[in-house]
Amino acid sequence: MESHEDSTNPISRRRFTALAAAGLGLTVTAGAGPIAALAAGPEIPVGTLMPLTGAGGLFGQNMLKAVRAAVGQINAAGGPLGRKIRLYEEDDQTDPDAAVRAAKKLIEVNKVVAVIGTWASGVTLAVAPVCQASRVVEMSTSGASKITTVQKQGYVYRTEPDDTLFGRAYAEFALERGWKRMAVLGLNVPFTATTVGSFRRAFEARGGTVLSFDTYNQSQTTFRSETLKASQGNPDCILISGYEPDVTGILRSAYENGLHEKFLVPGFSVSETLIKNAGPAAEGLLLVQEGVSEGSPSYRRVASALGGSEYYSFAAQAWDQIQLVALAIEAAKSARGDAINRMLRAVSGPPGARVSSFAEAAPLLRRGRKVNYEGASGSIDFDADGNITTANFRVAEVRDGKIAPVQLVKGVHF
């Protein structure tokens, strides 16, 4: 699972060791020789808490793959403070109850210094008090606005733009297209509640009309009637706020019902699998994508680690989360949760040299320089609450079975 072998060449390894020795100087006890202490510097335990079973399982599997690959690269570059990161992987089962028990295990038993990858908003909210009480950093990909109130107590960081922004991005794009009448179909989860609310406010404030808003359940398997209902009154476009299986089902139903409506969906619901499964029904599908900085060096690393050419928003975010934790440890010269919490903001944003990976940043940090991590999911500059300050939304369209960029959505800020 984890690679404990040192795969770098001997020269760079020696250099890392020497630099790390300086960094560790304070913590090495008087009796122990520095070489002995460093050669076997204790591993730094970091926990992943992701949905590997349950409704979010689809996202968790890519996120964990990305984190494993990132840890491989971080450790190959010597690891923070010259120590290896040891991953403890927990499955939150997309269930806040199971998540809390898993988080307690990670923190109390495995002694992790950070919990990364909480995905469902319910899981993030349930785990937050546990992390805060133990001074362990929680890195989340949840978008629910409510999380901000919890973030005020520190230790909780989000790499996903807030859902209200997502909703405004839908509205901006719809209005730009000149659409006046929209229908909404949404999976009944916090993401839908907030994005659709915010979309509606922005859209209706500027003359748009939401013809219908229907929510469906995670357990629903067929969508024939729902799709027909949403198409009533000939909307200019139907917004589907859902995940891959249900979005696939709705698109296929629309096609089989003989509908020709346009559909707008969140980018994370669309993958190559969806395009393959929905076939002709996916043609012309419009995606509002968040949280990927395509063409950036970090994103290219994520894409090559995961293979294929899918749009890996949550995986890119998970990749950035582990990189940021490693950078914060290096910058704080300590692998304690409170030290990481202190340095996360500094390494994520300006001022500092722009870096795209731990390997690139570590030498600078060891010389006492400041760094500004530019991630695979965006530039990721945390504000005082631990939210990202800028979010890029991009619209893409499925054409000939490929996801083709259409335009950037402008004017969506915090």
Add this chain to the structure above:
Amino acid sequence: MLELVRQYFVSAIVVASALAPTAAGISLIYGVMRYPNFALGEFMTVGGYLALVLSAALGMPLPLAALAAALAAGVISLAVDQTAFRAVRRAGILPPILLSLGLMLILQNVVRIIWGNGSWQLNVPLARPYQLWGFSVTPYQLISIVVSAVTLGAAYVVLMRTRFGKAVRALADNPDLALVSGVEPEPVYAGVTFMAGFLAAIGGVLLGLQSVLTPLMGWDSLLPAFAIAILGGLGNVMGAGIAALIIGLAGEYSLLFVQSSYKSAVAFVVLALILIVRPTGILGERP
């Protein structure tokens, strides 16, 4: 609005066609062996994925793959029954419930280990609908309805016209009397478990025609299938077909009044209301 009322009717039949075979399987086991089998939803999932492998990877035509998948699911169901459930035959309702829960966890996650959490699609081309007496319906929806009806019909014939069927009915009606009159129960139990696995797998393939395959598809269909089985009367295969239609219609037409996210509750409200009036289901407990 009127157009919706008309089209929801098709949705209801299509949904019913996918759920009815599984519900019939649940109903048979419930009626003859007297316990609700929570693992039958997973036999839907297993059936769907097996049909996928046989058709996509081994190149079998889909109808043949579906049949082979259903036979395999029947054999798995039978094998588990003989190795585990057989031991708790006379232990009341709860031990077999627990066994079926354990089996449910195992099957669902074996699927997850092999195929992951992603969704898969049976290799059926998407089609635009025909207009049939004013109803829009696609070829695969028609096929699903026909296959479901034929499967239930065949099960009905087996139960009504064979010696095995007679024994099944005898055990379902009055187990003590059946035993006294010389019915050998074990072969009947074996046949019923095989049939239930077979039926559920057919249901899984039919659901796969309408939707995508995911590891949760069986679990998601389980509660409505239970409601249908009880509504139709335990052990009553034709009842399951009619109850599937009722639950399907109630679910789809509820969209005229409430959010779709109440749909799964509608099945239970209908069930509760009918049970209060008729405690043995709509058609009573006959095959």
Add this chain to the structure above:
Amino acid sequence: MLDFLIAIVTFTAIYAMVSLGLNLQWGQAGLVNLGQVAFFATGAYTAAILTRANVPFLWAILAAAALAAVLGALVALITPHLREDYLAIVTLGFAELVRLILLNEKEIGNGPNGINAIPQPLHGVAGANYPLLFALLTLAALAAVFLFNERLRGAPLGRLLRAIRDDESVVASIGKSVLAFKVEAFSLGAAMAGAAGAFYAAYLTFIAPEMFTASVSIYVLVAVLIGKRGSNFGTLLGAVFVSILLEGSDFIKDYIPFGTGVQIAAFRIIVMGAVLMLVVLARYRTMVES
């Protein structure tokens, strides 16, 4: 590690209370309730809403138990003539209905967003040792529920309930109202789940509808069945067994050196399923006798 054990003890104690409620309904009165999570959720939401409105925790527990009891009585009243196997499915569906109402009716508890920042009783009294204090409070509540059930077992009501379980017509023939006793047993069991819900909400400080799925009912059902039918002590042991199954399999998985994360997570659940089946096969005889 000690803090982790305290957390697991707290969880176990909460689920044990829910299980004792089910043991009263099934083990004593023979009512097969697969929807115990509905009463647990009712209690959790009641307590969360009340404590957020500054109602003291003790009152919130009582209100949570009372509301769950009323709901339980309602279920028992509309299903008096159902056979035990039908009752199982109806209660399963009832629990789903309750969850969907919590999910869809946003006025109750913010719909899918759930309720957060739920106040904790005596918070700040024990400082860093608060988790231990909370665990002790929960254990005290569990002890109270346990003693109540034990006394009930020996009391005339308990004997009547067991008689109803074994043969309804006998009880009816001596002029006792079977329905009244069934309602009483069902609502008492629901009240215990409701009280446990209050502790659950306060412990996690966050609740959402997705936490109250059928899997909770299933866990407590397993806990009750692993013990000896009707035995409260057996139910406690059963709850401990379920915790060990859930948490132990989690530890085993750290030592699996192969497979993707999803495969390891799925394997863990397969192990749980297999252990459950094996335990049933080894112990089903004691499950049915009382």
